[in-house]
Amino acid sequence: MQKRLVRKLDLENAISEIPPHPAPKAYLEQYTITPQAAAEILYIAAYINDDIIDKTVVDLGCGTGRLGIGAAVLGAKQTIGVDVDKVAIRIAQRSAENMGIVEKTSWVTADLNAIHGKFDTILQNPPFGVQKRRADREFIKKSLELGDRIYSIHKGSERNRRLIRRLRSRGTRSISTQPSPFLKRFIEKYGGRIREVYAMLMEIPHMFDFHDKKKHRFIVDLYVIDGSHTLKS
Numbered sequence: 013m014q015k016r017l018v019r020k021l022d023l024e025n026a027i028s029e030i031p032p033h034p035a036p037k038a039y040l041e042q043y044t045i046t047p048q049a050a051a052e053i054l055y056i057a058a059y060i061n062d063d064i065i066d067k068t069v070v071d072l073g074c075g076t077g078r079l080g081i082g083a084a085v086l087g088a089k090q091t092i093g094v095d096v097d098k099v100a101i102r103i104a105q106r107s108a109e110n111m112g113i114v115e116k117t118s119w120v121t122a123d124l125n126a127i128h129g130k131f132d133t134i135l136q137n138p139p140f141g142v143q144k145r146r147a148d149r150e151f152i153k154k155s156l157e158l159g160d161r162i163y164s165i166h167k168g169s170e171r172n173r174r175l176i177r178r179l180r181s182r183g184t185r186s187i188s189t190q191p192s193p194f195l196k197r198f199i200e201k202y203g204g205r206i207r208e209v210y211a212m213l214m215e216i217p218h219m220f221d222f223h224d225k226k227k228h229r230f231i232v233d234l235y236v237i238d239g240s241h242t243l244k245s
């Protein structure tokens with residue numbers, strides 16, 4: 013079914029109504045995605061790859077639900093958000109109510125490994141695995157098992173100032189880049205195949221004691237991946 017195209021700025025504005033986590037825990041790496049980065053990812057997924065509209069979507073490690081709610085706003089058939097943190101899930105639920113999309117979303121407080129089934133699209137901004145080693149790899153493995161198409165954010169392989177300047181100065185918010193050799197091997201080992209990688213800018217306010225600046229600005233890589241089901245069929 014053809015759905016009305018949502019303007020990127022309107023999507024960003026809607027997402028910015030969803031609050032960040034009020035008391036983020038460092039060990040869960042609970043930083044909240046910016047509305048700009050969330051809208052960029054959802055735009056690529058919805059309007060370049062047709063992976064959102066009328067699709068079943070899981071937001072894995074959803075936090076306060078910015079990616080999942082954004083997917084529902086764009087016209088996902090059903091969206092499930094999953095996070096271990098009940099405070100984050102409560103905010104996601106309340107935000108979905110406020111936006112009038114409660115019937116199209118479900119919110120589950122659980123570890124990602126409690127989720128089973130098969131879904132069209134997985135959206136995830138997992139912990140980088142800096143605080144808890146391998147936390148990011150658990151997300152990759154699980155998403156490959158659950159989804160046909162995965163949008164997964166990882167620590168950027170390019171972190172130089174020049175790229176940050178390019179991303180800040182250009183009208184566009186993402187630039188095609190190469191995957192990290194390690195992640196490529198890991199994804200392929202578990203049956204996935206990388207279709208595209210985009211470098212993007214992420215900006216978070218001072219949140220944890222180990223942040224030494226008011227704002228922390230860094231490059232992340234968005235991996236667009238075919239899940240193991242897609243490649244078998």
Ligand SMILES: C[S@@+](CC[C@H](N)C(=O)[O-])C[C@H]1O[C@@H](n2cnc3c(N)ncnc32)[C@H](O)[C@@H]1O
Nearest residue numbers: 040042043044045073074075095096123124137
């Ligand atoms: C970097 S934050 C991203 C939050 C949100 N997706 C966003 O982009 O704003 C990572 C999220 O993963 C959640 N998380 C960490 N380990 C998890 C696990 N084992 N199962 C489910 N959620 C987990 C954290 O609570 C946190 O909300």
